[in-house]
Amino acid sequence: MRDLTDRALDAAVQHGAQYADVRVVRRADESISIKSGQVEAVAAGESEGFGVRVLVDGAWGFASSSQLRPAAADEVAREATRIARASALLQREPVVLDARPPAQGSYSTPVEIDPFALPLEQKIEELLAADTAMRTAEPNLAFTEARYEGLREWKTFAASDGSFTEQEITHVVAGIEADAVEGDELQRRTYPDSGQAAGWEWVRGLDLVGHAPALASEAVALLSAPQCPPGRTTIILDPSQLYLQIHESCGHPTELDRVFGTEASYAGTSFLTTDKLGTFRYGSELIDIVADATAPGGMGTFGWDDEGVTAQAVPLIEGGLLVGYLSSRETAPHIGRQSGGAMRAEGWNRIPLIRMTNVSLRPRPGMSLEEIIADTDEGLYLISNRSWSIDDKRLNFQFATELAWEIKGGRLGRMLKNPTYTGITYEFWRSCDAVADERSYRMYGTPNCGKGEPGQIGHVGHGASGARFRDVEVGVGKW
């Protein structure tokens, strides 16, 4: 690979680049979908190519190709510099990158059971067992699904400053779903709807078969459960919903490129403008949120980001105050800092963008999730995300979960269907008066985070243990 990367970098510099980097990426993926007892889809794919990113007179250019050969390296490097010169036709400020030492080394995701080496029939058998368990428990379900995706990426990064790194990243995503239908009512339960940087040992650890019967029964029970009533109340978010709250209302608004407007025409901007850094009260004093690219098992864990910046932990919110951002070599200097190592690209044919790594709410010693429920006189316990929406500055949000349990006198009571809640981000987080301890802490993985044009799908992680929020509007909409 070194020959190709050297060739591309030399060509880029010869054509006028003051900085160049190249990523050679090979991806292997596989997927299995079991639907209502049938093996609906099994696929195995691979893709390889390289992308060259250059700065010419302070303007960016990027080109990529699937042809891993020296002539293509010359051609792509030349095209990237041509594109950079075109960028310079509409330029206000030249791009300046922060200094970083050349990156050197290698990294691999720790894996115990290689999912790609495990026989296909064994993976199918384990997923079929989970699907069967759901339909055995509830034969009248409209449909069931057990699914798995595996992704492995071999990535070589080289830059004109002498950096050279090699990484092998493995991710698995797995889960089960039970859907019940009666008339216009469609109820769904899923578990866990998540992924990890790990091997098949993580899938086995989910115990899909063990969770299947209760999941199926809950989907059916929801059909006749009372509707979540409208009002304002206390809510406790299970980690299976809290992780997405963190994702939408903290992860995205702290992406510094978004703050500076790079996503304005697509996904929007952020209310966390840099004048708020260090002073803005984002949440209650219980809120500590960190972006940690070294967290074990996180889908945002790696050795170096896609600019060769070493993986690190970056505090975003401390004691409820905004203290940091997800940043890059280009954006960090604008707030007087070094890059936080958050530049990540999907595949070989996309440029790196600032993405979440593992953005997690630190658990707090003191109360378990069960103790927080027992401590709550009246409210709702919300489990498993069903839908999500937030405005273009990341303020007004609305979530729905699959299931809510009514809390009265510290005990779980009725099951409620179609629960929704809404709020304004900082008002919501300031209302948090309890965060659960380590005992319920889980590292969730979001395998479908979209950003950028052309679009990129990112895998990111979120650790959460559960938390309580006061005076929240619930039961939005009438039907």
Place this chain on the structure above:
Amino acid sequence: MIATGREAGLGLAQRLLDLAADEGATEAEALVIGTDSQLTRFANSEIHQNVAERDVAVNLRFVDGKRIGVASTNRLDEASLRRLAARAATSARLQPEHPDFAGLPPAGPTPLAAGAASAGTAESTPEQRAEAAREVVGRVEGAGLLGFGSFATSLERVAVANSHGLAVEEARTFAQLITVAMAPGGEGGYAEACAVDATAIDARAVGEEAAQKCTACVAPGTVPPGEYPVVLEPYAVIDLLGMLGYVGFSALAVQEERSFFEPGRVVGSELVTIVDDGMDPAGAPASFDYEGVAKQRVALIERGVCRDVVYDAQTAARAGRASTGHGLPAPNPWGPFPLNMLMDAGTASREELLGGLDRGLLVTRFHYTNPVHPKLAIVTGMTRDGLFLVEGGKIRGPVRNLRFTQSYLQALAGVQAVSAERRLLRGDLGAAVVPSVRIAGFTFTGATEH
């Protein structure tokens, strides 16, 4: 330009079929997609991202009786293709049978749509895209605003062949220019133009439209959440079509009992007719789907009444009918989708649409919409980049954005007027041709600070 032309694409597909036959396939399907795409992105009135990619990827569906394996690659050397065929064969033979698999589609007449590709897009250069960005920014800065947006161009060559003699190939191009003009206070105004031919896009006009919209949005007032009659511009209407297509117009959604769709059910006013037609030159033409089946014109909703949904080979076999040509690349557990929707135009002018609002809202576009209740098509989302209070048929002024939680079916039932003018836009389910509409009632359930 990408490496595949018609002969190269079909030749590669045929080679894969030969390799599958060598591995003992009873049926096989080869899909070859060549991509040549570029995107120039600008923010704060300067180009900050500028990219290009080229790729050719192949997808082989290997069938052994009723066992199916799928493998894909973009490594096109002979050894890699042989490994691909072997991998797909092994995968198929390790699985249980798929009892209701009815076989791959037969060959049939596949007329090619006119106007699916344009040299104006295929030969687009980075300098031309930068110049378009300059024109947009020039108009926007002239109004004291900053420009944000992107100009994307793509050429895609799709070839499908299968062991039943089906062999089709087509080039498709598309260009999209989107712009948000932003005022110093953060208010935004949106505009978009799409075309098969990039040279047909008037960047100055896009910049002018965004600038005017943004200028009109400065210093918004507030209105409380509640139910309002609305006029939705095409940028918002495309979300209605895309979301209804996603939750309800797929045969798989019907077969899995997830859909609102029932033939003959009245879901919209008589002014609402929505079809899917890959051959219509008003849209972004595509003559066949990813199984090589010719795209049929499907009337989804006709004068407010549910008529039909879209099928691929598998869902069609379950229903005892023929595919309508809406299959996605194999394997496809998500089902067929309408990717070329058109909503019929009406007769109303913009003034007539607004004139019907005694007190209502003019909505430019929606943001981050998501289904809350798929069977009732209840969707939540935000307004964005231009929300205006209209009283007595006149725009009174901008207001802060609102959140809605609304059944899109009830919205269709409340359509009172449809514009004569339509736009070609790109949404979450491909490109669609959409008008503006006036709707009797739309429920807003929350508000934001901007």
